[in-house]
Amino acid sequence: MDNICTIKNLRKEYKEFVLEDVSLDLPRGYITGLIGPNGAGKTTTIKLIMNLIQADGGRILVNGLDPTVEDIKVKNIIGYVGEEQYFYQIRSARWTGRFVSRFFDGWDNNMYLSLLERFGLPPKKMIRKYSKGMKVKLALAISLSHSPDFVILDEPTSGLDPVVRRDVMDYLKNYSVEQNKSVLISSHITDDIARTADYVAFMIRGKIELFAAKDDLLSNWKKIHFTPKALDATMAATLERVENHMFGSVGYTRRYTEIQDSLSGPKAEGKVKVENMGLDDILIFLAGRH
Amino acid sequence: METQPVLSLQHLEKKYREFRLNIESLCLERGSILGLIGPNGAGKTTTVKILMNMIRRSGGEVRVLGLNPRKDEKEIKQRVGYVGEEPAFYGDKTVDWTGKYVSGFFRKWDTNRFQELLDRFAISRSKKIQELSKGMKVKLALALALSHDAEFYILDEPTAGLDPIIRREVLELLLAESREHERSVLISSHITDDISRLADRIAFLVEGRVVLSRLKDDINADWKKIHYKRGALDKDTTASLFSRKEHAFSLSGITNKFQELKQKFEKPVLDGDVKVENVDLDDILIALVEGEKSCG
Amino acid sequence: MWLILKNTAKTAGGVFLMVALFVTGIFILSGISLTKTTIIIGGMMIFTLPVVTIIIREQYEEKNKGYDFLASLPLTRLEITGARFVLILAVDVLFAACLIGFFSLVGGDPGRLSLSRAFLLCCGLGGLIMAGLVLLGIFGLGYTRFLIIFLTFFVFLGFVPMLLLKVFDIGPKEIAAFVIDKMTGFQAIPAAAVVLLVYAGLFRLTACLKME
Numbered sequence: 061m062d063n064i065c066t067i068k069n070l071r072k073e074y075k076e077f078v079l080e081d082v083s084l085d086l087p088r089g090y091i092t093g094l095i096g097p098n099g100a101g102k103t104t105t106i107k108l109i110m111n112l113i114q115a116d117g118g119r120i121l122v123n124g125l126d127p128t129v130e131d132i133k134v135k136n137i138i139g140y141v142g143e144e145q146y147f148y149q150i151r152s153a154r155w156t157g158r159f160v161s162r163f164f165d166g167w168d169n170n171m172y173l174s175l176l177e178r179f180g181l182p183p184k185k186m187i188r189k190y191s192k193g194m195k196v197k198l199a200l201a202i203s204l205s206h207s208p209d210f211v212i213l214d215e216p217t218s219g220l221d222p223v224v225r226r227d228v229m230d231y232l233k234n235y236s237v238e239q240n241k242s243v244l245i246s247s248h249i250t251d252d253i254a255r256t257a258d259y260v261a262f263m264i265r266g267k268i269e270l271f272a273a274k275d276d277l278l279s280n281w282k283k284i285h286f287t288p289k290a291l292d293a294t295m296a297a298t299l300e301r302v303e304n305h306m307f308g309s310v311g312y313t314r315r316y317t318e319i320q321d322s323l324s325g326p327k328a329e330g331k332v333k334v335e336n337m338g339l340d341d342i343l344i345f346l347a348g349r350h
Numbered sequence: 351m352e353t354q355p356v357l358s359l360q361h362l363e364k365k366y367r368e369f370r371l372n373i374e375s376l377c378l379e380r381g382s383i384l385g386l387i388g389p390n391g392a393g394k395t396t397t398v399k400i401l402m403n404m405i406r407r408s409g410g411e412v413r414v415l416g417l418n419p420r421k422d423e424k425e426i427k428q429r430v431g432y433v434g435e436e437p438a439f440y441g442d443k444t445v446d447w448t449g450k451y452v453s454g455f456f457r458k459w460d461t462n463r464f465q466e467l468l469d470r471f472a473i474s475r476s477k478k479i480q481e482l483s484k485g486m487k488v489k490l491a492l493a494l495a496l497s498h499d500a501e502f503y504i505l506d507e508p509t510a511g512l513d514p515i516i517r518r519e520v521l522e523l524l525l526a527e528s529r530e531h532e533r534s535v536l537i538s539s540h541i542t543d544d545i546s547r548l549a550d551r552i553a554f555l556v557e558g559r560v561v562l563s564r565l566k567d568d569i570n571a572d573w574k575k576i577h578y579k580r581g582a583l584d585k586d587t588t589a590s591l592f593s594r595k596e597h598a599f600s601l602s603g604i605t606n607k608f609q610e611l612k613q614k615f616e617k618p619v620l621d622g623d624v625k626v627e628n629v630d631l632d633d634i635l636i637a638l639v640e641g642e643k644s645c646g
Numbered sequence: 647m648w649l650i651l652k653n654t655a656k657t658a659g660g661v662f663l664m665v666a667l668f669v670t671g672i673f674i675l676s677g678i679s680l681t682k683t684t685i686i687i688g689g690m691m692i693f694t695l696p697v698v699t700i701i702i703r704e705q706y707e708e709k710n711k712g713y714d715f716l717a718s719l720p721l722t723r724l725e726i727t728g729a730r731f732v733l734i735l736a737v738d739v740l741f742a743a744c745l746i747g748f749f750s751l752v753g754g755d756p757g758r759l760s761l762s763r764a765f766l767l768c769c770g771l772g773g774l775i776m777a778g779l780v781l782l783g784i785f786g787l788g789y790t791r792f793l794i795i796f797l798t799f800f801v802f803l804g805f806v807p808m809l810l811l812k813v814f815d816i817g818p819k820e821i822a823a824f825v826i827d828k829m830t831g832f833q834a835i836p837a838a839a840v841v842l843l844v845y846a847g848l849f850r851l852t853a854c855l856k857m858e
Contacts, residue, residue: 097513098485193390218511221389221540222632223639248513251543251632340514340543347515404717427720434718438711454649455719 064088064210064242065109070118072104079104079266082118086244086259088209091236093253093274094246095343096263102246103143105263106214109244110140123209136165139208143215145195149188153181153198157205164206175201179227193224200228204235211235213245217252225249229256250339254278260339262346269346274339281342282316283335284323285309290331295319301345312337312345354416356380356502356534357401362410364396371396371558373410378536378551383528385549385566386538387635392555394538395435398506401536402432415502428457431500433508437491441480445473445490456498467493471516485511492520496527503527505537509544517541521548542631554635556642562634573634574608575627576615577601582623587614592637604629604637650716650729654703658737661699665691669745673752680754682822685762688745689769695741696734696777700784701793703730708789724853727785731849734777742770764832765825771841778848786855 065086072079079101086092094102107113109120111127111134120127127134147156153176161167176183179197181190190198196216203211211232217225233256236243247253253260253274260277262270270277284299287308291299298319299311313319316334326332337345357378364371371393378384386394399405400412403419403426412419414426439448445468453459468475471489473482482490492508503524509517521544527533539545545552546566553563562569576583576591577600588594591603605611608626618624669691676684707713716726749762783792810816 095514097515098483191390219507219540222387222542222635223389225540226632226636248511248517249541249543250514251541251630338543340518343514344518402718423722424720427718432718434714436711436714437718438714440706440710440712440715442710451649451653452719455721 062088064123065244066121067105067109068119070105070108070120071116072101072108072113073116077101077104077266079108082263082266082268084261084268084271086242088242089236089240090258091232091243091245091256092259092261093257093339094244094261094263095248095250095253095339096246097343097347100263101266102263103214106212106244106246109212110135110138136206137209139203139206139211141196141199141203141211141213141216143218145199147187147195147198150186152184152186153201154183156187156198157183157202160202161205166206168205168207171207172201172205175204178231193220196220197224197228200231207239209241211241211243211245213243213247215246215248217247217249225252232256250343254339262343264343264347270342277339277342278336280316281312281314281337281345283337283341284311284313285333285335286311286326287331290326292322295322353380355413356415357384357536358411358413359397360411362397362400362412363408364393364400364405365408369393369558373397373555373560376553376560376563378534380534381528381532382550383524383535383537383548385545385552386536386555387540387542387545387552387631388538388555389635389639393558394555395506397555398434398504398536398538401504402427402430428498429501431495431498431503431505433488433491433495433503433505435506437487439479439487439490442478444476444478445482446475448479448490449475449494452494453497458499460497460499464493464497467496470519485513485516488512489516496523501533503533503535503537505535507538507540509539509541517544524548542635546631552631554638556635556638561638561642569631569634570628572608573604573606573629575602575604575629575633577625577627578603578618579623582618582621584614587611592641593633604633606637647721647725647729647732650721650726651733654729654733657703657706658699658733661695661702662737662741665695665698665741666744673748678752680749680752680758680762685749685758685765688749688762689765692738692742692745692766692769693773693776696738696773697780699737700730700734700777700780704784704789727781727849727853730781731778731845731852734781735774735845738770738774738777742766761826761829764829764834767834767838768829768832771837774841774845775848778845778852782848782852782855785852 063085065084067082067084070079070082077099082101082105084105094105096102104113108115109122109127111131114128122134123137125134125137148159151159154173157169157172157176161169161172173183176198179194179201181194181198181201187195187198200213200216213232217228220228229252232243232245235241245253245257257274260270260272260274261268285308296302296311298313298315300313302309302311323332323334327334355377357376359373359376361375362371362373369391376384386397388394396405400407401414401419403423406420415429417426419426443451449464449468453461453464468490471486471493473486473490473493479487479490488508488511492505495503495505505524509520512520524535524537525548528535535548537545537548549566551564552566552569554561564572579600587605588603590607591605594601594603608615615624615626619626669688672687673684713726717723746763746766749759749766753759780792780796783796786792787795807818810821
């Protein structure tokens with residue numbers, strides 16, 4: 061598979077935190093969601109891709125280029141939106157566009173202006189008067205106006221209302237699908253990831269615990285409630301963290317599609333109940349808490 | 351004991367130059383959880399601040415725990431656990447100092463509970479406030495609000511910026527407070543998933559007005575997403591749908607009266623011409639916002 | 647309210663100590679005697695101490711959004727603003743008392759001593775009114791906006807002596823004579839009563855203002 065970004069054995073050590081041996085391939089043309097608790101290393105990983113901090117080991121390639129060697133080229137491939145948006149408050153969006161256009165090859169001002177219109181951002185209004193949601197949309201418009209092959213968003217939607225979030229996520233989805241662009245987005249709002257991402261990476265305590273296609277995750281990860289002796293040995297072997305309660309047991313499986321057919325019998329008899337797991341449930345499971 | 355609502359608003363009004371908050375009526379019974387959903391600038395924070403007497407209302411009746419915020423501000427604040435949009439503390443002070451300082455203002459303070467919550471949220475006591483991240487400060491504010499034996503929690507975006515694991519923990523704490531101790535909660539959030547897990551009743555605030563306020567279960571029963579083939583539904587039904595979209599092979603829309611229209615859908619569903627799906631609160635909010643706009 | 651006072655007392659105490667040290671230093675430099683300079687500097691310090699205390703404390707509150715924090719606690723606006731006004735009153739009274747006591751200890755020409763007392767008292771009362779106005783301004787306009795206006799006002803105030811000298815031909819000597827003339831017949835108790843009343847009025851006004 062063709063990858064927009066490959067990360068191999070990436071290491072970064074801090075006093076109280078270590079990014080350990082992170083390897084991750086982000087497929088070209090798809091949206092990858094990065095999920096994890098605070099302090100898991102999501103922002104550190106993104107900063108390493110952007111060459112904003114130096115790694116202690118390992119290797120990153122963005123579109124085949126090493127960011128530590130070809131910094132400028134890589135930055136032209138990437139469109140980045142961070143958690144906080146900083147602009148000159150007393151300038152307009154139009155001025156800001158002209159200002160940042162100098163830093164990018166292939167800046168398309170017509171595209172920028174049409175993006176402003178698409179997001180409902182008045183180009184002549186002072187940015188000071190923009191709401192928080194408008195500032196995030198402006199940052200997105202700026203990051204997309206040099207047609208980057210790879211868009212990276214670090215917690216862009218925290219604090220935004222559902223209407224704005226949907227607008228932003230829908231736009232990204234279209235950008236990715238229609239122009240075969242790649243997106244990496246980290247977010248605490250797992251719903252947004254579940255709705256838009258094609259792949260999901262779970263990062264916990266400085267490690268990638270799991271990376272898979274979203275649809276596979278959602279169809280394979282299930283919570284199974286069952287009465288005693290309802291499952292045979294092979295089925296029971298797929299379950300993890302089984303807990304026995306007074307009236308039955310509960311366990312988790314990450315291979316539901318394998319046991320789905322053999323479960324249909326006990327399910328019909330009411331001896332087994334299958335509960336869907338959301339991405340947040342999977343994260344909570346992986347982090348080892350219930 | 352008389353069953354007085356913990357919260358009741360009648361004709362609440364607050365006028366600003368470019369914005370008017372106007373809530374006809376909103377009520378919350380003891381032991382329930384009310385989720386408040388709405389776009390930024392719809393008036394959620396203004397409403398919450400009026401309850402805490404941080405903003406003066408322009409008109410209408412407000413009762414919190416049967417008390418008037420204008421007159422009984424102190425008593426309300428004693429009995430309400432409040433977490434504001436951006437919790438503020440003295441940055442140069444430690445977590446420990448803040449806990450001790452705050453405890454001095456409350457009649458009832460449970461030191462053990464506070465310590466337990468700090469441990470649970472992994473907040474170190476000796477850290478200075480300015481060393482805490484935004485999420486940590488929210489967690490500290492939650493720990494403080496949960497430690498003075500409040501009857502009613504008023505929480506304005508308490509889960510913004512928190513990771514999914516901590517968010518789930520906070521939700522479980524609040525659920526336990528409501529189920530086991532009959533405490534009431536008013537919570538606003540942009541993360542509608544959290545609201546749908548937690549709330550019994552949901553109010554949608556759009557442009558200063560409550561456009562929908564019902565029990566969650568009723569909302570779930572009445573609001574559905576309908577996928578249908580062209581011609582499968584009659585004109586009136588189609589026209590009544592929100593957020594209508596055309597897809598490659600079908601159309602879709604959202605109905606707000608599924609129970610009423612149920613019979614109409616029965617046959618086409620059997621024929622496979624119509625598919626009925628549950629809808630997220632997000633989708634409902636978007637439909638309501640669109641509806642509001644098209645009405646002018 | 648007592649808890650807020652306790653918490654802010656440290657800031658006030660710090661400023662108090664610094665100013666006290668400064669005045670003591672001036673005193674030692676002037677050979678520990680009641681000179682015109684020491685009296686004037688003492689008066690100026692009494693006048694500015696409350697305002698300086700307020701500005702330092704309010705800057706801290708502004709930086710930390712302290713009033714948002716306090717508003718989330720079981721406190722009314724009356725108590726929050728009340729704590730400020732009480733603190734400043736205490737600082738002002740305490741410092742004036744200390745200085746007047748100190749001057750009495752040093753002693754000197756009885757006429758000059760009583761004149762100094764009247765002058766210090768007058769500065770203390772003036773400082774109180776000033777402090778009340780500053781608090782009103784900060785709560786009413788917000789810290790940053792108020793500070794800009796306040797500083798502009800002071801720059802303008804710097805031109806006043808020059809203006810007096812250039813236009814009306816009034817120099818330092820004439821001002822001193824005017825002050826001494828006014829101070830000799832100074833009625834301490836009625837003046838203090840009026841000032842306290844005005845101060846209480848300013849407090850009431852501020853407490854009402856701090857509402858949106």
